[in-house]
Amino acid sequence: MDLLKRIHVWGQTCPNRLAHVSGDERLTYRDLCRHSDKLALALLQHFPENHSPIVVHGHKEPEMLIAFLGALKAGHPYVPVDESMPSRRIEDIIACAGSSISLTPQLVADLTHTRLDVPVIIQSPLVSDDPFYIIFTSGSTGTPKGVVITYGCLTSFIEWMVREHPFVETGEVFLNQAPFSFDLSVMDLYLSLYTGGTLFSLRAQELGDPAQLYRALACSGTTTWVSTPSFAQLCLAEGSFGAGMLPSLRRFIFCGETLSPAVALELVTRFPAAEVWNTYGPTETTVATTSVRIDHAMLKRYRSLPVGYPKPDAQVLVVDDDGQVLAAGERGQIVIAGPHVSPGYLRQPELNAQRFFTMGGQRAYYTGDWGVYRDGLLFCDGRRDSQIKLHGHRIELGDVESNLKALSGVRDGVVTLDLKEGKPARLVAFVVFSQRPPGSDFDLSRALRAQLAERLPAYMLPQRFCFLPSLPMTANGKTDRAKLMELLV
Numbered sequence: 276m277d278l279l280k281r282i283h284v285w286g287q288t289c290p291n292r293l294a295h296v297s298g299d300e301r302l303t304y305r306d307l308c309r310h311s312d313k314l315a316l317a318l319l320q321h322f323p324e325n326h327s328p329i330v331v332h333g334h335k336e337p338e339m340l341i342a343f344l345g346a347l348k349a350g351h352p353y354v355p356v357d358e359s360m361p362s363r364r365i366e367d368i369i370a371c372a373g374s375s376i377s378l379t380p381q382l383v384a385d386l387t388h389t390r391l392d393v394p395v396i397i398q399s400p401l402v403s404d405d406p407f408y409i410i411f412t413s414g415s416t417g418t419p420k421g422v423v424i425t426y427g428c429l430t431s432f433i434e435w436m437v438r439e440h441p442f443v444e445t446g447e448v449f450l451n452q453a454p455f456s457f458d459l460s461v462m463d464l465y466l467s468l469y470t471g472g473t474l475f476s477l478r479a480q481e482l483g484d485p486a487q488l489y490r491a492l493a494c495s496g497t498t499t500w501v502s503t504p505s506f507a508q509l510c511l512a513e514g515s516f517g518a519g520m521l522p523s524l525r526r527f528i529f530c531g532e533t534l535s536p537a538v539a540l541e542l543v544t545r546f547p548a549a550e551v552w553n554t555y556g557p558t559e560t561t562v563a564t565t566s567v568r569i570d571h572a573m574l575k576r577y578r579s580l581p582v583g584y585p586k587p588d589a590q591v592l593v594v595d596d597d598g599q600v601l602a603a604g605e606r607g608q609i610v611i612a613g614p615h616v617s618p619g620y621l622r623q624p625e626l627n628a629q630r631f632f633t634m635g636g637q638r639a640y641y642t643g644d645w646g647v648y649r650d651g652l653l654f655c656d657g658r659r660d661s662q663i664k665l666h667g668h669r670i671e672l673g674d675v676e677s678n679l680k681a682l683s684g685v686r687d688g689v690v691t692l693d694l695k696e697g698k699p700a701r702l703v704a705f706v707v708f709s710q711r712p713p714g715s716d717f718d719l720s721r722a723l724r725a726q727l728a729e730r731l732p733a734y735m736l737p738q739r740f741c742f743l744p745s746l747p748m749t750a751n752g753k754t755d756r757a758k759l760m761e762l763l764v
Contacts, residue, residue, distance in 0.1 A: 278426075278433070278469060279347065279401075283308055285471040289445050294468065295337050296495075297476040302337035304471070307344065313387040314345025322349075322375055328409055328621075330369050330377040331455075332356045335476040338380035339455055340464070341387065343408070346378070352406035354421070357454040359479065363730045367418055368411050371621060403427030409621055410458050412558055413662070413670050413735065417677025421621035422458075422558045429461070431615040432561040433469050435586040436462070439566060440499075440526060440552075447472035448495060448523070452482070452502040458558045459531050459667065463501040472499075489513055489520065498523050500549075503531040503667030508538045517545035526550040530563050531667035533655070534580055535698070539569045555582030555655055558669065559630070559640050561615040564589050565653050581652035589613035590635065591653060593646045608659060609646035612639035663692045665699045668734045675702065675737070678730045682723065684708055687746055689754055690737060693763060704737035705759050707745055716742060 285292065286308030295302040318329070329351045331342040339355070346353040354372050356365055369377060401407065407426045411419040449467040451474050453459040467474040475495045481487045492510070500507075500521075507527065510516045518524070526549055527542060534553045542551050556564035567573075567583030574580075585591040590612040593601045601607045616638040619627035632639050645656035658664075661672040672690050679688040687707040693700050704723070712719060720740040727736055747758040 278429070278465065279344065281471075282344065282468050285445070285468075289471060292445060292471065293473045295340055295474045295476065297335045297337060298478055298481075300337050302340065307337075307340060310341045310383075310387040311344035311348060313389065314341055314383060315348035317386040318345060318349035318351065318376075322351075325375055326350045327375050328352045328354050328372040328406070330354045330356055330365075330372060330374040332358065332365065332377050333380045334358045334454070335451070335478050336380040338383040340468075340474075342378045342380075342383050343455075345383070345387075347401065347407065350401075352409055352423070354409045354411065355455040355460075356411075357456040357732075359454070360456070360732045361729050364419065364732060368421070371411070371419070371421055372409060401426040403430070404618070408461070410456065410558055413674040417674055417681070419674075420623055420626070422617050423619060423621055424458075424461075424561055424617055428561040428615045428617060429465065431586075431588060431613065432461075432563070433465055435588070435615075436466055437469065440528075442466065442470045442472070442499070445471035447498045449474050449499045450492075450495065450497045450501055451476040452506050453531075453667070457531075457668065458562055459501065459503065461562050462528065462530065463499070466499070466501075485513065489516070492516075493520050495521075496523055497521055498525045500524060500527045502527075502529065504529050504534040504538055505532060505666045507542060508535075511538065511541050511545075518548065521546070524549045526552060528552045528554060528566075530554045530556065532664045532699075534569070536574055536578065536580055539580060540574050543569070543571060543574070553580055553582055555653070556611070557640070557642050557644070559617045559642075560589075560611045560613075561617070564591055564611050564613070564615065567652060579654065581649070582655045583653060584651065585653070586613070586615070589615065590637070590639075593648060593653075603648040603651075606645055606647045606656060609642045609644045609653070609655065610634070610639060611642060612637045614638075616640050663699065665692065665702065666734060670702075670735055672702075675704075675727075675731065675735050678727060679704055679706070679723075679737075681730075682726050684710070684712060685723075689746060689756065689759060691756055691759060693739070693760075701738035702736070703739045703741065703763060705741045705743055705746065705762075707743055711742065716740070 285304040290305035292304050294304045294307045329346040331353050333339050343353050405426050406423050407429050409421040411421045414420040449463040451463045481491045551569045554563035554566040565583035565585050592610045593607040594610050595607050612634040619631050630641050643659050647654050675690040686709040689705045691703050693703045747755040
């Protein structure tokens, strides 16, 4: 598979087909190919000997796709950064990536506005081990860490997915819910471009307004739905969300967090002609590693849903603390090996030594997730450390805590995950001031949240703040998190 060559073929054979729809903006395959070629030429002229990562900063504009492909054609991996991220976070990402340039939609438009007298076709110089993209995730030290995904990693993922699903070439419309800075978007973006499909993006304003959201869905023509389970659950609150709204829908593919039996049952009931698929995989293993179709029979059999069977070229094992493989039914840490496993974090040799290793001649990764095999199916039982999943986003609680304790006047702080009916609901911050400022709890909460918003993206902000004279401690001298959670009852 050569992804960029396939996209070029679509530009030649179906030039007027829509590659991307975002609000009122449309991008054809012809323009995607031409403009990414122009951008690649501009980058090669400005940075002829430089192949450092290029930050692409925007939202869901068509220029984002042009920037991704243009950077790759010029020999640069790209770093997607959504506009919702605070400036401090973006500065940290740019510094860590060592990016020579930050491409915005406006800059991309400026660099590609010139007309070329003859078509210039840039073919990808990429080989399997070349970095393709770098996605930054939450880091426990308060600084984001960049997960490097190579061309070979992405190739392995795409080839698996197109074998798993009978996508119709030049006949699919893929729903894009996640921002491009969230690796779930890799699934819909590159499966769409590989198959000559249309990517239908839901923008922030539509996601935040139910009336706009359902209008957009109804006119989308979506055939393949890719999202977190939480987003589907939100949509199910609307009674008309069903086969009548999305008559062309063939499949749901979920990743990013736990799919509950209740949500799955509602979907297979409202969309009887559509398949529901559950998948699992950390960012470090290129979006997903396991998958399984959820149907009525499986819903009757299991109280919690499996995340599936491993992709054919992967090893997915459950091991004990000594790294020994456990038998079926025994709970341990999930370890993933295969060609889709990242070579590691960008410029993080110590962390790489802890999390990445070689197994059977393949790259392997300690996920930090609890898992167990039953009936040949993998079940994921949550995190072993302070990393949590909230609304599909992976968050290091230590990241939020480090930024909270860095705020002026905060002596100590702990951030925990509050559960409602056993499901992740919100982040709660427990704060100890050096000297409590004047004002009500409400005023102090609002002020702290505003300060944190300058450092962290919105999905990492605590929804509740509790102010204490000191933090409770265990007999071992550690913060008693269980006691803190009792304060919420």
